[in-house]
Each structure stands twice: as structure tokens, then as C-alpha cells.
Amino acid sequence: MPAPSVEQAWLQLVRARVDASLAELLELPDEARLDIRWTEALGHVREYVLRPTLRMRPALLLAGYCLARGSASVPAGLWRFAAGLELLHAFAAIHDDAAEQSVLRRGGLTLHHLLAPGATGQHLSVVVGDHLYARAMETLLGSELPGATQASQYFLKLCRYSAVGRYAELQRGGAFLGPGGVLRAWRLARLRMVREGLASALVCGAMLAGADVELRLRLARVGCHVGLAHELREELRGLFGAARGAVQAPRCGFLGNRRTFPVAAAWSRALPEARRELEALWSLPAERRDELALGRVRRLVEESGGRSATEHLVTRASHGAVNALAELPNPNGLRELVQALIGQLAHRIV
Numbered sequence: 249m250p251a252p253s254v255e256q257a258w259l260q261l262v263r264a265r266v267d268a269s270l271a272e273l274l275e276l277p278d279e280a281r282l283d284i285r286w287t288e289a290l291g292h293v294r295e296y297v298l299r300p301t302l303r304m305r306p307a308l309l310l311a312g313y314c315l316a317r318g319s320a321s322v323p324a325g326l327w328r329f330a331a332g333l334e335l336l337h338a339f340a341a342i343h344d345d346a347a348e349q350s351v352l353r354r355g356g357l358t359l360h361h362l363l364a365p366g367a368t369g370q371h372l373s374v375v376v377g378d379h380l381y382a383r384a385m386e387t388l389l390g391s392e393l394p395g396a397t398q399a400s401q402y403f404l405k406l407c408r409y410s411a412v413g414r415y416a417e418l419q420r421g422g423a424f425l426g427p428g429g430v431l432r433a434w435r436l437a438r439l440r441m442v443r444e445g446l447a448s449a450l451v452c453g454a455m456l457a458g459a460d461v462e463l464r465l466r467l468a469r470v471g472c473h474v475g476l477a478h479e480l481r482e483e484l485r486g487l488f489g490a491a492r493g494a495v496q497a498p499r500c501g502f503l504g505n506r507r508t509f510p511v512a513a514a515w516s517r518a519l520p521e522a523r524r525e526l527e528a529l530w531s532l533p534a535e536r537r538d539e540l541a542l543g544r545v546r547r548l549v550e551e552s553g554g555r556s557a558t559e560h561l562v563t564r565a566s567h568g569a570v571n572a573l574a575e576l577p578n579p580n581g582l583r584e585l586v587q588a589l590i591g592q593l594a595h596r597i598v
Contacts, residue, residue, distance in 0.1 A: 255588035262307045262330070269331035270297055273387055292362040293376055297338050299354040304592070305337060305449040306330035311586045312453025312467055318579035325391040326456065332387030333403070333452070335380050337445055340407075342377040346370040347418055348504055399455040406448045413439025417506065425507060425515045425527050433512035441479040447471025450586075466575055473569035474590050480562045483508040484555065488546060502545050503537050505530075509561075511545070514554025522548050 252260065274294045280287060309330050314320050344350070345358040349370070352358060360373035388400040413436050442448065450471040454464050486501045487510055501508040507530065515526050529545055549555055569590060576583045 253588065254585060255592065258311070258585060258589070259302050259304075259307055259592070262310055263301075263303045265327045266303050266306045266330050266334060267298055269327050270334060273328070273331055273335065273383060276383075289363060289372070289376060292359060293380070296342075296353070296356070296359050296362070297335070297380075299356055301354060302592070303330075303334065304589070305333050305445050307589055308446060308471075308586075309333060309449040309453040309456075311582070311589055312450040312459075313457045314453075315467075315576065315579065315582040315586060316454040316457035316459035316463060318577075318582070320580065320582070323393065325393045325396075328387055329391040329393060329396065329399075329452075329456065332384045332391065333445065333449060335384035335387060336403070336407070339377045339380040339384060340410075340443060342373050342380070344414070346373045346377075350504075393456050395456050395458060399452040402455060403445070403448050403452055406442050406445075410439050410443035414443065425512065425523070425530060429507070429512040430509070430516045433507065433509040437479050437483065437509050438476060441472070441475035444475060444479065446478065447475040463577070466572065470569055470572040470576070470586070470590070473565045473572055477562045477565035477569065480509060480558050480565070483510055484558055484562075487511070487549060488555070502529075502542050505534070505537075510549050510554040510558045512554075513557040514549040514552040517554065517557070518548065518552035522552055 271294070274290065274297065276290065279290070310322060310326065313322060313326060341353060342359050345353055346360050350358050351361060358373075359376060360369035363369045363372040363376070385400075388403075389396060393399075416432075417436055417440075447468060448471070451464055451468050454467050459467075483501060486506075486508065501511065511526065515523055518526065525544070526548055529541055529548075532541060570587075573583065573587050573590070576586070578584065
């Protein structure tokens with residue numbers, strides 16, 4: 249068996265250390281006697297949070313830190329900070345799943361399905377998400393790292409921005425199909441990118457290492473290009489399906505009543521008849537949004553140029569990331585590590 253590449257070895261190390269930190273953070277003896285039902289719920293929470301994943305956000309956080317420091321040596325508190333970011337992401341994912349009434353997340357049932365059936369499970373999962381948010385803040389601010397407060401404030405500010413996008417998406421189902429829909433879909437894609445936390449993790453790592461403003465801006469530029477390419481690619485996957493061997497199935501925009509960028513772009517380019525058909529498909533009630541209707545959406549998006557327009561933007565954003573990476577310093581080959589980690593995102597292994 250060939251030896252793992254540098255980035256694969258890095259991801260394995262990060263996953264092991266962050267998973268260990270998460271398991272420790274979710275052992276809460278001070279809550280053990282509060283309520284037996286809460287103790288049972290925490291068991292589900294631990295299983296949910298520790299489901300297999302490559303922990304790309306922590307990997308980028310650590311890479312940003314090391315690149316700014318010029319060394320692969322990291323303090324112990326950085327692992328806890330990375331675990332805190334994962335708790336914040338879990339909090340957001342739990343709330344998203346409840347809002348969308350999703351069934352699966354990372355190969356298992358969503359938390360609200362594990363806690364209780366129906367609306368009760370959704371309500372309970374929101375409370376659990378709030379608990380994880382509080383635990384995440386305890387962890388980030390208690391990491392005892394220089395710059396932890398500043399980095400946490402930066403990350404949370406971006407969380408506020410992503411909440412604005414989430415509100416608009418839930419209220420309207422994403423972009424509307426009409427004039428101006430492409431611009432709105434573009435803005436929502438950028439806000440969803442922020443919600444994934446890939447770019448902000450890279451910058452937070454540099455902030456914790458004491459990077460100057462110029463390096464942080466360069467890393468932010470890299471992260472934004474990568475995050476946008478990743479989000480638009482996910483929107484394509486959500487409509488047309490995952491590549492063979494993908495770790496996680498895509499979330500379908502049409503079945504979830506999300507008007508994503510490929511659909512808005514298709515409407516803007518479509519002939520009047522195709523526009524009317526797209527509008528009719530999005531007017532269907534949830535029970536009629538079946539595979540047959542999804543097939544019609546796919547055909548219309550393909551024929552009207554929505555797919556090719558999105559792929560063009562993915563390519564442009566990817567090239568932007570490569571160009572921005574070339575401007576970064578490369579102490580001890582750490583820029584190559586960042587580039588390799590970012591390359592992993594092309595295969596959807598977050």
C-alpha cells in the first residue's frame with residue numbers, strides 16, 4: 249500500500265486530534281444528574297457530532313496557523329479551538345436540518361429524527377443546537393490562545409452574515425425565478441459559502457498565529473474563491489447528483505424548494521416556454537416533487553444553459569484561488585499543503 253500524501257497524513261492527524269477533543273468536550277459531568285432524558289439526548293449528540301468526516305474546517309484552520317507561523321508546530325489549545333469551530337458548524341447544521349425537515353446527515357439520521365418523532369423532535373433539536381452553540385463559545389474563548397477573542401469575533405461576525413442569507417432563503421426558497429433572480433442567487437451562494445466556514449477557518453488560523461493584515465487579506469481572498477467554487481459545485485451536485493464514490497449524498501435544491509444559482513441562471517437564459525415550465529415546476533406542492541419532476545428540471549437547466557453558466561463560474565473561481573495562492577509565502581512548503589488541502593474540496597470530502 250502506498251504511503252499517504254502529505255495532505256492525507258495531515259487530514260488523518262487533524263481528524264484524530266479534533267475528534268478526540270470533541271469527545272472530551274461532549275463529556276459533561278456537570279450535566280450528568282440534571283435530567284436522565286438529557287443524558288440520553290447527549291448520547292445522540294455525541295454520535296451525531298463524531299460521525300466520520302475529514303474535518304476540513306479544522307484542517308484549514310491549522311494550515312492557516314502554520315503558514316502564518318512558518319512552522320508545523322501547533323499549541324495544544326489550537327486543537328480545542330478547532331473543535332469549537334466544529335461545534336459551531338454542528339449547531340448550524342442541526343438548526344438547518346430542523347428547518348428543512350431533512351432526514352439524513354453524514355450517512356445517518358438527522359438529530360431531530362433521533363430525538364423524537366415529528367415536530368417534537370424538531371423543537372428538541374433546536375434546543376440541543378443552542379446548547380452546542382454555548383459549548384462552542386466556552387471552547388473558543390477558553391482555548392487560552394493569544395488572539396482567541398479576536399478570531400472568535402471575526403468568525404461570529406461572518407456567522408451573522410450567513411444567518412441573513414439563511415433567513416432570505418427560508419423566507420423565499422432562495423432566489424426567485426424572474427428578473428434579478430440571478431443576482432440574488434449569486435448573493436445567496438456567497439452567503440452559503442460563508443456558512444460552510446471554509447474561508448473563515450483559514451483566516452482564523454492565521455489570526456491566531458498573529459498574522460499581519462496583509463497576509464490575512466490574502467488568505468481571505470484564497471478562501472473566498474475556494475468557498476464560492478465549492479458552493480456552486482455543491483449546487484450542481486444537489487441538482488444533477490454526486491460523482492461516483494462521493495462520501496456524502498448531495499442535498500437536492502428542487503426537492504428542498506431551494507432556487508439555486510443553476511436554476512436562476514437557466515431561467516434568465518431560457519425561452520418563454522421553458523421559463524413558464526420552470527415556474528410551474530417550482531409551484532408544485534412538496535408531495536408532487538418527485539423524480540419525474542426533478543428529471544424535467546434537470547433537462548430544462550441543462551438545455552437553457554444554467555449548468556454550463558455555473559460550471560464556468562466554478563472554473564473562474566478555481567482559477568482565482570490558484571492565482572491568489574501563488575501570492576502567498578511558502579515557508580517550509582506550507583503553501584503547497586494549503587493548495588493540496590484546497591484541492592481535496594474538488595472531490596467533495598468535507
